[in-house]
Amino acid sequence: MSVMDENTTVVIVGSGVAGLALGNFLLRSGIDCVILERRSREYVEQRQRAGAIDSSAVRMFREWGLADRVLGGVPFEPVLNFRIDGQTRPFRYVTDDHGDGRFCPQQVLVHNLIDVFVSDGGDLRFEAEDLTLEDITGSRPRVRYRDSAGATRTISCDFIAGCDGDHGVSRTSIPDGELTHLSHEYGYAWLTVLAEAPANHQSMMAIHDRGFAGQFARGPQASRFYLQCPLDTSAEEWTDDRIWEEIETRFGEPVAVKGPISSKTLVPLRSVVYEPMSHGRLYLLGDAAHIVPPMSAKGMNLALHDAGVFAAAVLKHVKEQDAGLLEAYSSTCLKHVWNYQAFAAWFTDLMHDAGDISYHGEFRRRLARAEFERLYDSQTANRLFGEFLTGLN
Ligand SMILES: Cc1cc2nc3c(=O)[nH]c(=O)nc-3n(C[C@H](O)[C@H](O)[C@H](O)COP(=O)(O)OP(=O)(O)OC[C@H]3O[C@@H](n4cnc5c(N)ncnc54)[C@H](O)[C@@H]3O)c2cc1C
Secondary structure, three states: EEEEEEEOOOEEEEOOOOHHHHHHHHHHHOOOOOOOOOOHHHHHOOOOOOOOEEEEHHHHHHHHHHHHOOOOOOOOEEEEEEEEOOEEEEEEEOOOOOOOOOOOOHHHHHHHHHHHHOOOOOOOOOEEEEEEOOOOOOOOEEEEEEEOOOEEEEOOOOOEEEEEOOOOOHHHHHOOOOOEEEEEOOOOOOOEEEEEEOOOOEEEEEEEEOEEEEEEOOOOOOEEEEEEOOOOOOOHHHHHHHHHHHHHHHHHOOOOOOOOEEEEEEEEEEEEEEEEEEEEEEEEEEEOOOOOOOOHHHHHHHHHHHHHHHHHHHHHHHHHOOHHHHHOOOOHHHHHHHHHHHHHHHHHHHHOOOOOHHHHHHHHHHHHHHHHHHHHHHHHHHHHHHHHHOOOO
């Protein structure tokens, strides 16, 4: 069965944080849009990932009038808890952000964004399969997909927002040779572990001879753990006992409650940017256009930033017939992306090089530890770090 042909202003592909934030901004501005998501609502609302929303993203939600309805979680304390060779060294950074950032699990933000979008009358379609983009350089591109009842549907639009992450179809719909792919591999991976174990600390990052380890609360009863490991390991090699032993060794303290481990995934650390972030009437947002290593906690925040820039550009085009912001979309976002990539690469190298010397050696460890001490000793370094971390720089 085929249903031809709906019309809208923006088709948004993907209901992650980028797609949902964009949908809400457009809906509030009276601009027609449809969000198409491959997965079910249940699936996207339970997908656990990031946890830190920086100050600039909180401010953006406030400016769009959505902060009270979509943001949960607890405010950031301007403190990072480091454990270095088993000793706790809290690091208090100074910024002018007045504590705007939040620890808010990504699935809570996604759940709230869906709730607000749907209850305000937004058009969000789950289980949209076999999605293809057509005529993206023409004046009315189309998105074709199969709906949950098996019917083929086609939506014509002014713009397509590709918010479908690193493995979606939007970026791969752009012909070869049109985008430049720039990437950096860090040479190690993180084993990311989700456990039903209350966090010893809201957040803690350990530097140790055996490698980096991180722990972040994911609600009152669950924690996300990260363990640096070689690229050639596999998640199956990490038994639950081995994981707990390694966490206790790297943190140098016992884990109070070793609850069931519900997921173990291996994530190679890498930075990726695709340039430009648009082709014809297709615009790429979030992980579809760039990946930052998770050490920096910037992936979700970059996705939200793209959504704010793109929404403002569409609004200007629709309400004032001014395409200037749309034409500048890619360069505006890329400036911000490269700034965050620089911070993410620096912080990732620092935290890993200061621990396990089998990757970059003892000389590099001494350099990393000297840089680390500078954060404590220099007000300038402290403030710069705090501004990056909270998204003010
Ligand atoms: C384990 C892990 C930990 C992380 N920790 C942090 C952190 O602490 N801080 C941080 O800021 N970031 C973190 N990130 C990164 C952050 O989660 C991502 O940067 C963020 O999710 C990007 O949002 P997005 O909307 O661009 O993409 P996504 O969240 O990936 O959303 C893309 C959506 O598109 C849908 N989709 C895909 N293909 C199609 C298709 N063909 N048709 C329709 N829909 C499709 C997907 O189902 C998905 O819902 C982490 C990531 C991982 C994996």
